[in-house]
Amino acid sequence: METATRIENLHKSFKLGFIPQTKKILKGISLTVNQGEIFGYLGPNGAGKTTTIKCILGLIFPDQGKIELFGHHHLSLKAKAQIGFLPENPYFYDHLTASEFLYFYSQLFLIKKNEREKKIKDLIQVVGLEKSADLQLRKFSRGMLQRIGLAQALLNEPSLVILDEPLGGLDPIGRKEIRDIIVRLKEEGKTVFLSSHILQDIEMICDRVAIIVNGDIINQGALQDLISEKILFTEIVISGVEINDLENMGEPFSERGGRILLKVFKEEDVEKVLEFVGSEKGKIHSLIPRTETLEDLFVEIVKQR
Amino acid sequence: MKIRAIAFNTFREAIRDRILYLILFFAVVCIGFSRLLALLTVGDRVKIIKDVGLASLSLFGALMAIMIGTGLVYKEIEKKTIYTLLSKPIHRFQFLLGKFFGLVLTLFIMLLLMSIIFLGLVFFHTFKVEWQLLIAILFIFLELCLITSVALLFSCFSTPILSSLFTLAFYLIGHTAWGLEILIQKIKSGFGKALAQALYHFLPDLENFNFKTEIVHNLPIPPKIFLYSILYGVFYTLFVLILALLIFRKRDFI
Numbered sequence: 359m360e361t362a363t364r365i366e367n368l369h370k371s372f373k374l375g376f377i378p379q380t381k382k383i384l385k386g387i388s389l390t391v392n393q394g395e396i397f398g399y400l401g402p403n404g405a406g407k408t409t410t411i412k413c414i415l416g417l418i419f420p421d422q423g424k425i426e427l428f429g430h431h432h433l434s435l436k437a438k439a440q441i442g443f444l445p446e447n448p449y450f451y452d453h454l455t456a457s458e459f460l461y462f463y464s465q466l467f468l469i470k471k472n473e474r475e476k477k478i479k480d481l482i483q484v485v486g487l488e489k490s491a492d493l494q495l496r497k498f499s500r501g502m503l504q505r506i507g508l509a510q511a512l513l514n515e516p517s518l519v520i521l522d523e524p525l526g527g528l529d530p531i532g533r534k535e536i537r538d539i540i541v542r543l544k545e546e547g548k549t550v551f552l553s554s555h556i557l558q559d560i561e562m563i564c565d566r567v568a569i570i571v572n573g574d575i576i577n578q579g580a581l582q583d584l585i586s587e588k589i590l591f592t593e594i595v596i597s598g599v600e601i602n603d604l605e606n607m608g609e610p611f612s613e614r615g616g617r618i619l620l621k622v623f624k625e626e627d628v629e630k631v632l633e634f635v636g637s638e639k640g641k642i643h644s645l646i647p648r649t650e651t652l653e654d655l656f657v658e659i660v661k662q663r
Numbered sequence: 664m665k666i667r668a669i670a671f672n673t674f675r676e677a678i679r680d681r682i683l684y685l686i687l688f689f690a691v692v693c694i695g696f697s698r699l700l701a702l703l704t705v706g707d708r709v710k711i712i713k714d715v716g717l718a719s720l721s722l723f724g725a726l727m728a729i730m731i732g733t734g735l736v737y738k739e740i741e742k743k744t745i746y747t748l749l750s751k752p753i754h755r756f757q758f759l760l761g762k763f764f765g766l767v768l769t770l771f772i773m774l775l776l777m778s779i780i781f782l783g784l785v786f787f788h789t790f791k792v793e794w795q796l797l798i799a800i801l802f803i804f805l806e807l808c809l810i811t812s813v814a815l816l817f818s819c820f821s822t823p824i825l826s827s828l829f830t831l832a833f834y835l836i837g838h839t840a841w842g843l844e845i846l847i848q849k850i851k852s853g854f855g856k857a858l859a860q861a862l863y864h865f866l867p868d869l870e871n872f873n874f875k876t877e878i879v880h881n882l883p884i885p886p887k888i889f890l891y892s893i894l895y896g897v898f899y900t901l902f903v904l905i906l907a908l909l910i911f912r913k914r915d916f917i
Contacts, residue, residue, distance in 0.1 A: 372915075372917065412746075412916065412917075415746075415749070415750040416749065416750070417745075417746060417749055417750070417915070417916040418915040418916060418917065419913070419915060435752040435753075435754075436752075438750065438751065438752040438753075439752040441750060443746070443747060443750040444747075445743060445746045445747060448743075448747070449742050449743055449744065450744055450747070451672065451676060451744060453675065453676050453679045454672075454675070462668060462672050463747075463751065465664065465665070465667075465668035466665050466668055466669075466748075466751040466752070466753055467751065467752065468664060468665075507747075510747060511747075520750075
């Protein structure tokens with residue numbers, strides 16, 4: 359598989375404060391993003407996710423290290439022409455309408471005049487902003503700005519789309535829509551590099567992930583390699599039995615409306631619970647085995663650090 | 664093409680800024696005020712109108728250059744629009760030159776508007792179009808280009824308020840630095856004179872663009888002086904722009 363992004367030994371520090379003190383943000387990170395995959399970049403606040411993205415885009419200059427995009431130096435116009443970027447909490451020229459804004463950016467990609475109008479119209483349709491095309495961006499809501507941001511990132515039909523927290527601050531419907539667009543981009547053969555806090559979303563759509571903590575990449579690889587499929591515990595919702603009778607078989611978690619949520623850690627105990635509930639003429643409402651999630655892994659790694 | 668796109672966007676952003684129209688309003692009031700001053704003057708009233716009018720054009724043009732020049736680049740950085748812009752296939756110098764030409768275009772249009780009102784007022788008194796006034800206005804425009812480049816330079820690394828103060832200081836020093844020439848003639852040779860001479864050469868001399876007195880009083884101006892002023896303006900602006908580019912080239916957008 360060919361490489362879309364290769365980062366080797368990237369270091370970056372900033373001098374902050376009135377009496378400048380050097381703060382190391384990136385401490386020699388290396389990662390590889392393959393073409394055609396959705397790559398999730400995870401980390402707690404201040405871990406260095408946005409700094410890495412800014413280094414890739416040439417908004418800041420690394421102290422040390424090498425970045426290549428499709429085999430080109432990351433600052434070359436050839437490399438930049440293949441990138442689409444959506445920043446975190448995007449803000450655009452509020453004096454422009456959505457169409458004017460996309461028209462302005464299309465000029466920077468040297469898109470031919472006769473193709474511009476059609477492309478802009480299509481993109482506005484893709485992100486679902488047909489009714490707001492002639493509205494000034496100052497009147498856009500956060501979700502709408504996120505959509506127009508995505509549209510500008512796709513103007514040049516990029517091979518690599520870099521999204522910094524694309525799902526942050528969106529309502530569940532907005533999140534689903536953006537997630538669907540990201541999956542569609544993958545189906546079109548594009549590579550997506552996204553940083554996010556929303557781990558369930560990353561788990562749902564990413565092929566591979568890297569976890570960054572305090573400027574170091576702690577873990578990276580395919581999701582199925584990182585997360586074990588071993589069952590951690592089973593959640594059983596029961597009614598018609600006494601909570602005290604269940605204590606030997608698991609951890610009764612809560613009792614509400616006559617229903618008990620029981621966490622069972624051993625597989626043989628699950629059998630025991632089923633037999634016991636049957637004998638007591640109780641009722642099993644649900645039985646869900648829980649495997650390790652990305653969130654479990656993430657919390658464990660951050661705790662270790 | 665890319666520089667042009669950024670320039671037109673800058674122009675569009677600037678002309679949709681209310682502060683520009685506020686300054687334009689005061690400029691027009693001031694030009695109109697020259698008529699009132701003329702009424703109170705004994706002697707050649709038209710000269711007063713020309714004098715005050717040209718001074719208004721120069722002063723309010725400089726104010727516009729400072730206000731929009733220091734605000735627009737900083738706004739791009741502060742509001743982070745520069746993140747998406749610089750991630751596109753453009754060089755940083757293209758961004759800065761686009762900004763510069765956009766601002767220059769805005770100032771050109773504003774100066775044109777003020778000039779039309781000013782020339783109209785003069786026409787109202789003399790019943791002829793005084794084309795020679797355009798020479799003075801051309802040099803005012805050259806000065807505004809230089810001030811814009813200075814405003815751009817400061818806004819590459821400083822906040823709008825500080826940049827405005829620095830650029831205003833540049834403007835004021837530029838119009839008073841000629842005093843050093845007199846000082847050099849008056850003091851005896853030594854460290855003081857050497858210092859005054861060094862300062863005189865280092866500091867900007869914006870009086871090179873001031874032909875108001877000569878034009879208003881119909882005094883002859885040798886072509887050599889014109890040429891010198893034009894070259895001074897062009898090279899000084901280029902020098903400041905290159906300095907701005909060097910700073911902007913290496914800047915981190917945190």
